[in-house]
Amino acid sequence: xxxxxxxxxxxxxxxxxxxxxxxxxxxxxxxxxxxxxxxxxxxxxxxxxxxxxxxxxxxxxxxxxxxxxxxxxxxxxxxxxxxxxxxxxxxxxxxxxxxxxxxxxxxxxxxxxxxxxxxxxxxxxxxxxxxxxxxxxxxxxxxxxxxxxxxxxxxxxxxxxxxxxxxxxxxxxxxxxxxxxxxxxxxxxxxxxxxxxxxxxxxxxxxxxxxxxxxxxxxxxxxxxxxxxxxxxxxxxxxxxxxxxxxxxxxxxxxxxxxxxxxxxxxxxxxxxxxxxxxxxxxxxxxxxxxxxxxxxxxxxxxxxxxxxxxxxxxxxxxxxxxxxxxxxxxxxxxxxxxxxxxxxxxxxxxxxxxxxxxxxxxxxxxxxxxxxxxxxxxxxxxxxxxxxxxxxxxxxxxxxxxxxxxxxxxxxxxxxxxxxxxxxxxxxxxxxxxxxxxxxxxxxxxxxxxxxxxxxxxxxxxxxxxxxxxxxxxxxxxxxxxxxxxxxxxxxxxxxxxxxxxxxxxxxxxxxxxxxxxxxxxxxxxxxxxxxxxxxxxxxxxxxxxxxxxxxxxxxxxxxxxxxxxxxx
Amino acid sequence: xxxxxxxxxxxxxxxxxxxxxxxxxxxxxxxxxxxxxxxxxxxxxxxxxxxxxxxxxxxxxxxxxxxxxxxxxxxxxxxxxxxxxxxxxxxxxxxxxxxxxxxxxxxxxxxxxxxxxxxxxxxxxxxxxxxxxxxxxxxxxx
Numbered sequence: 001x002x003x004x005x006x007x008x009x010x011x012x013x014x015x016x017x018x019x020x021x022x023x024x025x026x027x028x029x030x031x032x033x034x035x036x037x038x039x040x041x042x043x044x045x046x047x048x049x050x051x052x053x054x055x056x057x058x059x060x061x062x063x064x065x066x067x068x069x070x071x072x073x074x075x076x077x078x079x080x081x082x083x084x085x086x087x088x089x090x091x092x093x094x095x096x097x098x099x100x101x102x103x104x105x106x107x108x109x110x111x112x113x114x115x116x117x118x119x120x121x122x123x124x125x126x127x128x129x130x131x132x133x134x135x136x137x138x139x140x141x142x143x144x145x146x147x148x149x150x151x152x153x154x155x156x157x158x159x160x161x162x163x164x165x166x167x168x169x170x171x172x173x174x175x176x177x178x179x180x181x182x183x184x185x186x187x188x189x190x191x192x193x194x195x196x197x198x199x200x201x202x203x204x205x206x207x208x209x210x211x212x213x214x215x216x217x218x219x220x221x222x223x224x225x226x227x228x229x230x231x232x233x234x235x236x237x238x239x240x241x242x243x244x245x246x247x248x249x250x251x252x253x254x255x256x257x258x259x260x261x262x263x264x265x266x267x268x269x270x271x272x273x274x275x276x277x278x279x280x281x282x283x284x285x286x287x288x289x290x291x292x293x294x295x296x297x298x299x300x301x302x303x304x305x306x307x308x309x310x311x312x313x314x315x316x317x318x319x320x321x322x323x324x325x326x327x328x329x330x331x332x333x334x335x336x337x338x339x340x341x342x343x344x345x346x347x348x349x350x351x352x353x354x355x356x357x358x359x360x361x362x363x364x365x366x367x368x369x370x371x372x373x374x375x376x377x378x379x380x381x382x383x384x385x386x387x388x389x390x391x392x393x394x395x396x397x398x399x400x401x402x403x404x405x406x407x408x409x410x411x412x413x414x415x416x417x418x419x420x421x422x423x424x425x426x427x428x429x430x431x432x433x434x435x436x437x438x439x440x441x442x443x444x445x446x447x448x449x450x451x452x453x454x455x456x457x458x459x460x461x462x463x464x465x466x467x468x469x470x471x472x473x474x475x476x477x478x479x480x481x482x483x484x485x486x487x488x489x490x491x492x493x494x495x496x497x498x499x500x501x502x503x504x505x506x507x508x509x510x511x512x513x514x515x516x517x518x519x520x521x522x523x524x525x526x527x528x529x530x531x532x533x534x535x536x537x538x539x540x541x542x543x544x545x546x547x548x549x550x551x552x553x554x555x556x557x558x559x560x561x562x563x564x565x566x567x568x569x570x
Numbered sequence: 571x572x573x574x575x576x577x578x579x580x581x582x583x584x585x586x587x588x589x590x591x592x593x594x595x596x597x598x599x600x601x602x603x604x605x606x607x608x609x610x611x612x613x614x615x616x617x618x619x620x621x622x623x624x625x626x627x628x629x630x631x632x633x634x635x636x637x638x639x640x641x642x643x644x645x646x647x648x649x650x651x652x653x654x655x656x657x658x659x660x661x662x663x664x665x666x667x668x669x670x671x672x673x674x675x676x677x678x679x680x681x682x683x684x685x686x687x688x689x690x691x692x693x694x695x696x697x698x699x700x701x702x703x704x705x706x707x708x709x710x711x712x
Contacts (some may be wrong), residue, residue, distance in 0.1 A: 356653025359675035371595060402675045405653075409673075452691060490705060516609050568710045 010318050017310035025303050040288040043242060044262055044279055045255050047191060052264040052277045053254055058183050058277060059197070059268045059324065061146055062186055063160070069095060070144070070162035070171050070178065079169040083114040092117040100179045102157065104171040111135055116175065123161045129172075138163045138170050145269060146200045148206075160207070182208045182276075190283025190524045219263070220277065225370050252451045257281075262271075334547070341517060341538060348519045352405035359398050359405070407532050421456040421569050424489050431468040432487075435476065443481045446472075449488040457497060458567040458569040459544050467537040467548075471501040471560050474533065477524070479505035479557070495566055502559035507552040515548055575599045575617055577614040577633065579609040580624040580651075589622070592678055598685075606635035612638060616637035618646055620669075622648045622681075625659055633663060640667050645696060647688035651676065 073082070073091065081087050083106055092104050103118020111130025118124075129135045136160045137144040151399045158180070161172040184195050184206050197205040204216040253266045264277045324477070370391040378384060430448055439446055475485045488500040508516060515521045517538040521530035541548040546564035551557050576598050580586045593600040601616065603609035606629055609621065611656045621639060625632035636648050650663045653674035660671035669688040672681065 017571050122669050353653055356674040357585070360653060361582075361588065363675045363677055364585065364592065368588055370594055371592065371678075399677075402673075404672055 001345075004071045006318055006322055009321075013314040013317070014311050019315060021303050021306045021310065024301050029296060029299055032295055036288055036291060036295075037285065040285055041257070041281060044189065044281065044284045045257075045264075048254050048262055048264045048277060049255055049280055051189065052266045052275060055277070056179070056183060056196070056266050056268050059273075062180065062183060063269055066100070066160045066173060066175060067143055067145065067162060070160055072240070074162050074164040074169070074171050077444060079106070079108065079114070079164065079194040082171065085115045085117070085171070089117040092462070098177050098179075102174040102176050105129075105170075105174075107135070107170045107172060109139065109170070114169070127445055129170075134159065134161060135170065138172075139167055139208055140288070142167070147203065147272075147274075152534060177206075188277035189277070192280035192283050194278040195276065197268065197275050199273050200271075300520065305373060326358075326566060334549075337514070337517075338542075341542075342510040344535075345539065348408045352408040355401065356405050359401055363395055366398070367472050370395075392531045402532060404532070418566075419458045420459055422456050422459050422461045423456045424499060424564075425452075426488055427451045427461055427465055428489065428499065431465050432468060432471065438473075439476055441477055442483075444476050444479060444483045446486055446495055447484060447486045450488060451488075451490045454489060454491055454497060455566055456569070457564060459564065459570060460540075463540045464564075466500075467540050467562065468501075470533045470537045475505070479503045491566075492563065497542055497564045497566055500559055501558060501562075502553060503555040504555070506554075507556060508550065508554045508558045510552075513550060513552070514562055522532075573597055573599065574619040574693075576685060577601050577602075577603060577609060577612060577616075577618045577621045579603045579606065579621060579632075581605060581626075581627040593682070593685075597679075602604065606630035606632070606638075609635060610638055610642065612642055613646065618643070619692050620685050621646060621648045622685065623648050623650055623668075625650055625663065631664065636663060636666050636668055637705060645692060645699075647692045649684055649688050651681075662708075 009023050038146050067286040070186075073095070076088070077091070082091070088104060090108055092101070097103065103116065103124075105113055105124075107113050107129055108116040111128045111132075113125065113127050113129065116124055134144045134146050142165075143162045144160070146159045146161075148156050152539040156177045157174050158177065159172055159174050163170045184197065192210070196208040196212070198204055198215055198219075202220050204212065204214060253264055255262060255264045259281060261278050261280045266275045267273070273508040316481070350421060370388065373384060373387055373391075375383070376384070381387070401479055428450075429448075432448075436446075472485065472487075475483070479485070484504050488498075488501070488502070488503040490500075492498050512521075512523065517534050518531075519532040519535040520537075523529075538548055541562055545566060545567075546562060548560060548562045550558060550560050575616055576593055578586055578589050578593070578600060579602075580589070581604055583604060586604060590600045590602045601612055601618070603612055606627055609623070612618070618645050623632050623635060623639075627635075630638075632650060632652065636650070637644055639648055647669045648663075649672060650660065650668045651672045651674060652659070663671055667674070669691060672684060695705075
């Protein structure tokens with residue numbers, strides 16, 4: 001496989017791992033944070049519901065308390081008593097310890113003010129209220145709590161008015177708006193929350209914390225919804241969505257999630273006013289964000305760890321594949337080489353066989369001529385010497401050809417059927433001693449890198465020595481003056497011995513690497529080499545159960561590696 | 571050189587002829603056989619000292635012929651000669667009792683030497699037997 005292909009596989013693998021890890025994690029984060037957010041919002045709604053409930057009680061209580069106070073007073077004192085200014089003054093001082101009542105009016109049933117106590121006596125004394133809407137209301141219903149209005153003094157206030165049971169007079173108190181407003185101060189959630197009271201027309205009865213001066217259209221819609229039209233159901237305390245005709249149950253709270261905020265509404269003052277509490281969701285999500293951030297951090301860290309593991313795994317996996325592929329390619333190459341060598345070997349020996357017989361007859365016949373020639377009459381044979389010389393030439397070249405065929409067939413090798421325990425280092429050292437003079441002469445140095453204490457192996461020492469000799473001689477021929485031959489021995493996995501013969505020559509041309517062991521392949525000058533040395537070496541090593549391979553070194557030069565099995569002495 | 575009887579066995583007629591001729595010229599008594607069967611027949615009726623035997627032949631091959639010669643005439647020495655075999659068959663032949671193993675092409679002189687050596691061995695062996703027989707006869711009461 002090409003490197004780019006590995007890269008592509010790697011990318012695909014890590015991509016899949018990334019997806020496998022990040023997609024579920026992302027889903028987990030989304031689901032978790034969403035449900036957490038929902039829970040947080042739910043919590044806001046619950047506390048909002050509680051808060052508005054409480055505030056309603058406070059507001060209602062406040063109003064009821066004022067009403068009750070006035071009711072009590074009108075019940076206790078007849079008009080004749082309260083109609084007197086000094087009596088009213090005393091009563092005002094007695095009941096208004098808290099300062100929540102600004103002033104008190106005593107008005108008879110004709111609308112005429114009988115007595116007044118309060119800071120605005122000058123402008124209000126003698127005023128007739130008969131035509132005022134609230135006055136009529138009191139006369140009919142017995143009591144009245146007004147909306148906030150500016151009144152004569154142009155100050156926001158509201159009044160509580162109560163008539164005596166016989167409707168002979170009306171006691172009216174102006175309530176301090178400030179004190180009333182203060183009741184709602186603590187009734188919002190978060191810095192951007194808001195709470196205020198509006199009347200049915202949507203006019204603000206208490207100031208909005210957010211600075212609203214009048215109800216916006218959305219809030220107005222809310223108010224209308226609360227009247228019994230459509231409201232999204234939030235919990236059982238909320239008005240059920242229904243058609244327009246459903247009459248609002250004034251006793252229930254409506255909680256509506258609207259955009260980024262949650263709004264709770266609740267009727268107070270018998271449905272005349274509406275208490276509105278708004279909470280910005282964001283304000284209350286602080287803890288949620290904290291939890292969410294923690295979760296995200298944990299998940300990012302763990303997925304980073306998993307990703308790292310996945311990438312490491314992918315790397316490891318690919319390296320394994322790459323190595324495996326390389327091994328397989330190597331093995332395939334070796335198999336091809338072995339098959340080729342076997343074929344070439346069969347071919348070579350076949351040819352050698354076929355040539356030996358004709359060679360035998362040639363040399364025999366030539367010899368025969370040589371034997372008969374001296375018997376001829378010397379006078380008649382003019383070129384006797386030439387014939388004899390020719391016969392010698394024929395014999396000589398038959399010998400030469402015979403040497404080659406014999407080497408091909410392995411006949412020239414020393415036959416040693418007995419294998420002996422051979423120590424690699426000693427054998428190489430002995431071989432070097434044969435060529436030391438020659439190396440010296442060529443100014444070639446031989447560097448030994450032996451691994452000490454190598455185990456011996458049962459093999460054919462002389463034949464192996466022939467291989468070593470061959471390799472060293474080749475190296476000496478190749479590198480020439482000043483070369484270095486490095487011989488290294490090693491043990492591999494305790495089962496194999498390795499001998500490397502490296503030189504610092506020109507190396508072997510890539511196209512020759514595959515043919516270097518072929519018989520008759522030589523790069524030497526014609527007549528200098530038969531091209532059989534490496535072929536025979538290959539054959540010997542193969543027969544000894546080992547392998548011989550060649551490679552070019554990165555640093556230049558070639559290296560022959562012989563691997564032999566370690567065969568123990570029986 | 572002493573005169574001794576040689577049987578040359580080779581399926582290649584030309585080689586057979588020239589070898590017979592040349593050995594005869596060197597004073598040996600030579601017979602030729604172009605197959606293993608023929609060689610065995612000749613051996614039955616003649617006193618051959620040394621057999622020069624080609625290993626690879628049609629019919630019964632050299633190794634088989636060698637085996638039969640050894641059982642038929644154990645004293646006759648056999649020199650194997652071939653261009654058609656490997657070292658292994660040489661070793662096998664020697665294990666079966668061949669005197670030596672020669673490769674084609676071979677010149678006459680080394681061939682003659684080898685045949686003479688083989689004959690010498692046979693002769694010594696035969697002498698020993700004869701001496702043993704003489705001893706035995708002498709020790710016998712007349």
